[in-house]
Amino acid sequence: MKDWPDYADLLKGAEQLLERTPFPDDERLKAQLWKQFAMNLSQGYFLLFQSTPDHPEFAPFENSVFLAQPNPDAVYYYAPVDGRGTYRVTGERGNAPVTGFALGSRIIGMDPMPGKGLGNFDIDDLALDADGRFEVIFSTERPDGHQGNWLPMPPETDFILVRQFSYDWGNERDVRLAIERVDVASPIRPPLTSEEIDAKLTHLFAGYMRNLSGISIGAVQRCAERGFVNRFNLNSFQELGNSQDWPQAYFEAVFDIADDEALIIESELPDQRPYWNVQVIDTLWNQVEYVYRQSSLNGLQAAVDPDGRFRAVLSHNDPGIANWLDTGGNNHGMMIGRWYRCSSQPTPSITKVRFAELDRHLPEHSVRIDAQGRAEALRRRRIGSQLRRKW
Structure with missing residues (x-):
């Protein structure tokens, strides 16, 4: 066992990642990276210490404060x-659109590059x-004689991830789940040994964080x-561990705008x-x-124009358009969108204009919103988000 x-000392050298960012001399970006390191340590503790393959338990993953590109509509376990x-999973479906x-x-972060996705299963395809x-x-x-719900698990699997995507934040019933391994000799979980703790701490500090x-x-x-x-691309994100059967297409773009500029995103919608x-x-x-900011929109939250x-x-500032996407003060970043089991997968257009x-550049019929309407929309957002079960 190492001394503390x-x-x-294992954390040293991680600061060199700053050189891979587009603005390595930006003090604000440096502060954000140090904050991300702390976030990674917190997230990694859950993944490494919450449970073991013999005595599993669903732990929060990329939820709320763990912000390495989670879907704001999603909770992950x-x-x-x-x-x-x-393994046997027992639960209640809830009524979110996707579970x-x-x-x-x-899983992402365990190694320098993510491993393979090995299968996706919709709970709606089970007998409920x-x-x-x-x-x-x-x-x-x-299993011999088993007549109930069964899902195949390839032998190289080392995690089960639960995804739940919500539309009506705080008003939907969340999924409830428990997991147990049923082929182990004893249900009693033994304490981690000194050697196991050392290995996990070494991985956390020297590996997962960076x-x-x-x-x-x-x-x-x-x-x-x-x-x-400032141009969208359709992407499957298979290089980040998504399996080929994941029924979702992503549209992604790096955005680059000045303080006095804005981007107009426009798309047809699948039937x-x-x-x-x-x-x-x-x-x-x-x-x-x-x-506390409208930095995302889903199919329920978004206003569709009359056409x-x-x-x-x-x-950066409220444009008075219902579908405002708040940059959070960032001149540079990314936008990512998802089409899940949609009948088509359009690629939205982006137009840069002066704010x-x-x-x-916008049609007269684009849905507008006044200050009172925005305040109410933001209140619904912050109340709905906090009412969701994320832990």
């Missing part, structure tokens, strides 16, 4: 598993009772290097659109404050 200063084992399981190896309750077995092979920031910075960097600056959204993230791939198109304005000249 030895663990602190992570449980470590042994892909050769047998399901993702299987994979080496009249109240939405269910049990499901995860294992490599269906891995997650490196991946985050790289995601923004790659988008810019591919030329998608069938069970779930979609768009969000604003910063240079480090952190979601911009979303409880059936979605138009939004990304700007003062917005009205010249």
